[in-house]
Amino acid sequence: xxxxxxxxxxxxxxxxxxxxxxxxxxxxxxxxxxxxxxxxxxxxxxxxxxxxxxxxxxxxxxxxxxxxxxxxxxxxxxxxxxxxxxxxxxxxxxxxxxxxxxxxxxxxxxxxxxxxxxxxxxxxxxxxxxxxxxxxxxxxxxxxxxxxxxxxxxxxxxxxxxxxxxxxxxxxxxxxxxxxxxxxxxxxxxxxxxxxxxxxxxxxxxxxxxxxxxxxxxxxxxxxxxxxxxxxxxxxxxxxxxxxxxxxxxxxxxxxxxxxxxxxxxxxxxxxxxxxxxxxxxxxxxxxxxxxxxxxxxxxxxxxxxxxxxx
Numbered sequence: 001x002x003x004x005x006x007x008x009x010x011x012x013x014x015x016x017x018x019x020x021x022x023x024x025x026x027x028x029x030x031x032x033x034x035x036x037x038x039x040x041x042x043x044x045x046x047x048x049x050x051x052x053x054x055x056x057x058x059x060x061x062x063x064x065x066x067x068x069x070x071x072x073x074x075x076x077x078x079x080x081x082x083x084x085x086x087x088x089x090x091x092x093x094x095x096x097x098x099x100x101x102x103x104x105x106x107x108x109x110x111x112x113x114x115x116x117x118x119x120x121x122x123x124x125x126x127x128x129x130x131x132x133x134x135x136x137x138x139x140x141x142x143x144x145x146x147x148x149x150x151x152x153x154x155x156x157x158x159x160x161x162x163x164x165x166x167x168x169x170x171x172x173x174x175x176x177x178x179x180x181x182x183x184x185x186x187x188x189x190x191x192x193x194x195x196x197x198x199x200x201x202x203x204x205x206x207x208x209x210x211x212x213x214x215x216x217x218x219x220x221x222x223x224x225x226x227x228x229x230x231x232x233x234x235x236x237x238x239x240x241x242x243x244x245x246x247x248x249x250x251x252x253x254x255x256x257x258x259x260x261x262x263x264x265x266x267x268x269x270x271x272x273x274x275x276x277x278x279x280x281x282x283x284x285x286x287x288x289x290x291x292x293x294x295x296x297x298x299x300x301x302x303x304x305x306x307x308x309x310x311x
Contacts, residue, residue, distance in 0.1 A: 033268040034122075037061070037114045038092070039261045040249070043080035045073060054082065054090060061112045063090040063249060074256055077126040077205045081258035084250035086133045092247040097146050115143075115247065118240035120265045123162045123182075124209040124220075126258040129202050132166040132178060135252040139163045140208065141260060142251060145244040159185045159244045162210040164253070165195055173231050178202070180226065182210035182219050185242050192233030194219060196226040205258075212241070213265060 039057045045065060046053060052065040065071055067088025074083045082090065093111045123141050132138055142161035163181045175181075178199030185191050194217050200206060209220035216236035219226045228235070250257050 033266075035264045037117065037262050037264050039259070040090070041079070041259050042082040042090075042249075042257060043073070043076060043078070045070075045082075056092075061092050061115060063092045065089075066091045071250060076256065076258035077128070078259055081126070081128075081256050082250065083256040084253050086135075086252060086254050089251040090249040092249070093245070094143075094247065095243070095245045097245055114264075115262065116241075116243045117262070117264045117266070118243075120211075120213045120267070121160070121241065122209065122211045122213075122263040122265045123261070124207065124263075125162070125260040126205055126207050128205050128256040128258075129164065129200065129254065131202070131254055132164065133252055133254055134167050136165065136167045136170065137161070137163040137181065138166050138253040138255065139248060139251040140253065140255065140257060141210075141247060141249055141262070143244045143247050145242065157185070158183070159242045162208060164200060164255075174229070175231060180208055180219050180221065182212075182217055183232070184212050184217065184237060186237045186239035187242060188239030189237030190233055192217065192235075192237040193231050194228040194235060195231055196221070196228055198226070211265070214267075 036058065038061045040054055040063055041057065042054055042063075044055065046055070048062070050062075050064050052070060053062040054065065056062050065088070067085075069085060069088060071082040071084050071088050071090060073080045075081070092115065094113065094115045095110055125140050127140060129138075137158070140162045142163060143159045144156045145159055146156060161181070161183055163183075165175045165179045165181045166177050169175060175195045176197065176199050179195040179197070180200055181193060181195045183191065183193035196219055200208070200221065207220075207222050209218075211218040211220070217228075219228055247262075249260060
């Protein structure tokens with residue numbers, strides 16, 4: 001009976017190694033590379049429980065029209081587009097700030113966290129700009145956060161954006177009025193902004209793009225990368241882009257905007273999560289076999305010593 005029990009234990013141990021071997025398997029967590037997290041054609045508006053919305057083609061991040069007079073549909077670069085009057089916007093929530101009960105730190109409830117791209121991002125849009133509003137940033141796309149539960153626009157912090165610079169430069173800034181601007185705030189690099197050395201063309205449809213990748217920040221006009229100057233921070237800031245609470249499209253802008261797209265361009269990567277199955281499962285199997293054999297030999301030796309004739 002003891003021999004049978006011992007054999008059963010050995011078999012169970014061996015089978016356990018086989019069954020647990022997936023835990024030793026080298027698994028890879030892959031990012032599939034460039035992923036469109038939101039694309040807003042801005043060619044239709046419709047009512048919803050949240051108010052008037054403009055759909056996102058991914059079906060995840062609908063934009064909510066806001067303002068005393070909401071943006072209106074006009075002829076666009078492709079089909080229709082939304083025209084902004086400098087006092088309205090499209091709002092896309094990322095995290096909802098809970099304001100009750102009062103807390104020492106704001107509590108954020110996730111809504112569309114896929115918009116919180118932290119490493120490499122590409123923003124593009126078609127715009128038609130007849131003139132500039134007298135505001136430092138005529139926003140095309142801006143990502144913001146609220147540092148408290150009041151959620152006042154005056155206390156909103158810009159984290160990421162593609163804008164047109166206008167108005168009077170402040171704090172030693174130097175830029176041409178009408179320059180295209182791209183900026184990020186990172187957890188270790190602070191606020192970083194680049195601007196084009198020339199103004200955008202007015203009264204015509206142009207494609208504008210902002211890209212933050214592994215080698216820095218870039219601005220494009222009609223597909224061509226533009227010469228830029230750094231007016232805050234550095235061109236290639238370190239760290240991750242801070243998380244935010246919402247995006248705004250067209251805020252403080254007289255632009256007509258068409259087909260906004262936000263893409264996560266972080267490269268595909270693999271992460272080793274465990275040990276490699278090949279050598280390790282072989283080592284484990286050999287170890288179990290050696291232990292099992294040694295135990296059997298030891299047991300057999302004890303048996304022979306006990307039952308051998310005494311002299």
